[in-house]
Amino acid sequence: MRPETAGPRGAVATTHWPATQAGMAVLDRGGNAFDAAAAAAFVQQVVEPHLNGPGGDVPIMVHRPGEGVRVICGQGPMPAATTRDRFRDLGLDSVPGSGLLAACVPGAVGAWLRLLSEYGTLRLGEVLAPALHYAEYGHPLLPKAAR
Numbered sequence: 263m264r265p266e267t268a269g270p271r272g273a274v275a276t277t278h279w280p281a282t283q284a285g286m287a288v289l290d291r292g293g294n295a296f297d298a299a300a301a302a303a304f305v306q307q308v309v310e311p312h313l314n315g316p317g318g319d320v321p322i323m324v325h326r327p328g329e330g331v332r333v334i335c336g337q338g339p340m341p342a343a344t345t346r347d348r349f350r351d352l353g354l355d356s357v358p359g360s361g362l363l364a365a366c367v368p369g370a371v372g373a374w375l376r377l378l379s380e381y382g383t384l385r386l387g388e389v390l391a392p393a394l395h396y397a398e399y400g401h402p403l404l405p406k407a408a409r
Contacts, residue, residue, distance in 0.1 A: 284392035336373025
């Protein structure tokens, strides 16, 4: 059973309660929705690394009243040596769907940092504090993460 976490300034939903609580704490301290989303995401990277890790990707859709929707692409770039000729030299005519040759430079952390730099109101240390706390002092380990 997951606790419902809401407050007078908004609501936060994640797949693990410490991340939800981190987002709500950021809202309670005066942060905006972008600060809360990033705080929750960084906690997710600590408490659910099997689903949300710093080595992953993330698309972030941003909307503020009076503005259109904007997307921050958190899919990292391909390594510099990844060229069409390099794949052809390996006997491939397309990028494999999985494995090391399909890997890109992780983009999740950079995307969340960009969100904060362009839309956030709190200092980075304030947003990262909950994730750093769980990384240092531990957190409830989900059975899937243990496996």
